[in-house]
Amino acid sequence: MFSRSGGINPSWAQEFHRENIENIVTESLAKSKLTINQIDAIAVTAKPGLIACLQIGLRYAKHLARKYHKPLIPIHHMKAHAVTARLENPTLKYPFLCLLVSGGHCQLVIVWNVNKFHLLGDCTTGSPGECFDKIARKMGLHNLPEYSECSGGQAIELAAAKSVNPNRFEFPVPFQQQRNCQFFFGGIKDHANKVIHELQQQQQEQNSSRDKNQLIPHYEDLCAAILKSVTMQLLRRTQRAMHYCERIALFGYGDSKLPKAFVLSGGVACNDYIYTAFNQMVNQFGYTCYRPSKRLCSDNGVMIAWNGIEKWIENETKFRQLDIDSVLPVSRETFAVNLIEDIERKNISCDWVKVPAMQ
Numbered sequence: 001m002f003s004r005s006g007g008i009n010p011s012w013a014q015e016f017h018r019e020n021i022e023n024i025v026t027e028s029l030a031k032s033k034l035t036i037n038q039i040d041a042i043a044v045t046a047k048p049g050l051i052a053c054l055q056i057g058l059r060y061a062k063h064l065a066r067k068y069h070k071p072l073i074p075i076h077h078m079k080a081h082a083v084t085a086r087l088e089n090p091t092l093k094y095p096f097l098c099l100l101v102s103g104g105h106c107q108l109v110i111v112w113n114v115n116k117f118h119l120l121g122d123c124t125t126g127s128p129g130e131c132f133d134k135i136a137r138k139m140g141l142h143n144l145p146e147y148s149e150c151s152g153g154q155a156i157e158l159a160a161a162k163s164v165n166p167n168r169f170e171f172p173v174p175f176q177q178q179r180n181c182q183f184f185f186g187g188i189k190d191h192a193n194k195v196i197h198e199l200q201q202q203q204q205e206q207n208s209s210r211d212k213n214q215l216i217p218h219y220e221d222l223c224a225a226i227l228k229s230v231t232m233q234l235l236r237r238t239q240r241a242m243h244y245c246e247r248i249a250l251f252g253y254g255d256s257k258l259p260k261a262f263v264l265s266g267g268v269a270c271n272d273y274i275y276t277a278f279n280q281m282v283n284q285f286g287y288t289c290y291r292p293s294k295r296l297c298s299d300n301g302v303m304i305a306w307n308g309i310e311k312w313i314e315n316e317t318k319f320r321q322l323d324i325d326s327v328l329p330v331s332r333e334t335f336a337v338n339l340i341e342d343i344e345r346k347n348i349s350c351d352w353v354k355v356p357a358m359q
């Protein structure tokens with residue numbers, strides 16, 4: 001499914017979906033000891049994503065919906081990431097602040113309810129997952145047996161844990177002066193590529209018969225520096241978002257205060273260093289930190305089903321009346337009201353909290 005550069009090959013991915021979709025549905029029903037007649041409705045991802053893959057899922061879901069006379073619930077994949085934490089944590093109530101970090105996204109949102117989202121920060125040029133994946137591939141981490149089965153982000157986390165000197169490499173913190181919650185990972189990627197290139201050149205000069213698969217010296221320290229730099233950016237943007245939430249009294253004021261909740265979700269949330277850092281930071285501002293269990297952080301069908309359940313409970317009639325033919329796959333679609341400029345206008349300064357040391 002992956003190309004040589006580490007990206008997804010759309011036609012392979014489509015083929016993979018086509019080959020597996022029917023078996024997955026059959027196995028899921030068998031495992032849950034249910035027949036399709038006992039299912040109320042069918043939830044399916046309609047956006048955003050690779051059209052070729054969305055089409056396979058949608059086509060099959062529509063076929064089932066027609067054959068068994070079931071309502072269809074179209075799901076926005078990022079909204080599903082955002083609300084999954086409620087499946088395992090009944091104490092997590094709306095509203096909450098949420099950071100979605102994956103291979104395709106980096107978005108800070110206020111989740112008011114299952115249908116209402118406000119966007120506080122976004123990344124229009126890449127994501128932390130993409131940054132980790134590209135750097136891991138450039139370093140050649142997948143050439144080592146212990147990382148060969150890992151995603152780039154997971155490989156970087158494991159290698160960073162072996163670092164002996166996490167401060168050996170210094171990385172820039174982008175957009176320090178800009179008083180918004182926007183993300184940018186291009187600077188980290190460029191700096192990492194430069195360091196890797198220089199170290200590979202040095203290796204080449206010292207040893208002309210260098211094995212192409214050999215890793216650069218101190219790669220574990222470099223992974224630690226990259227992980228810390230990405231984490232620092234995520235923390236700082238989120239800290240400003242929390243100050244913004246104070247200003248708009250998101251969690252109420254006076255005696256009518258709601259519990260302050262923060263959710264970390266998406267594939268990159270599997271990273272324990274990032275999660276621990278967030279837990280420490282948000283606690284300092286009185287927030288409880290939630291993240292779905294790791295198998296529910298990365299893309300999965302359970303989160304789509306859960307989002308379907310919440311939407312069904314909220315407005316069953318809407319889905320009973322939905323024209324199935326009107327549901328089409330969409331590659332990109334914002335799902336939240338944009339408050340990015342409002343944050344900038346508020347010109348919020350922050351006293352940064354410390355980023356925890358690498359253990």
Ligand code: KG4
Nearest residue numbers: 102103104129151153154267268271298299
């Ligand atoms: O949410 P997800 O499964 O798919 C997308 O919607 O993109 O996220 C996949 C991303 C990949 O970029 C992968 O490298 C990253 O999540 N990832 C991690 C870890 N596990 C997966 N990043 C950092 N640390 C991890 N442990």
Ligand code: ZN
Nearest residue numbers: 102267298299
């Ligand atoms: Zn995802």
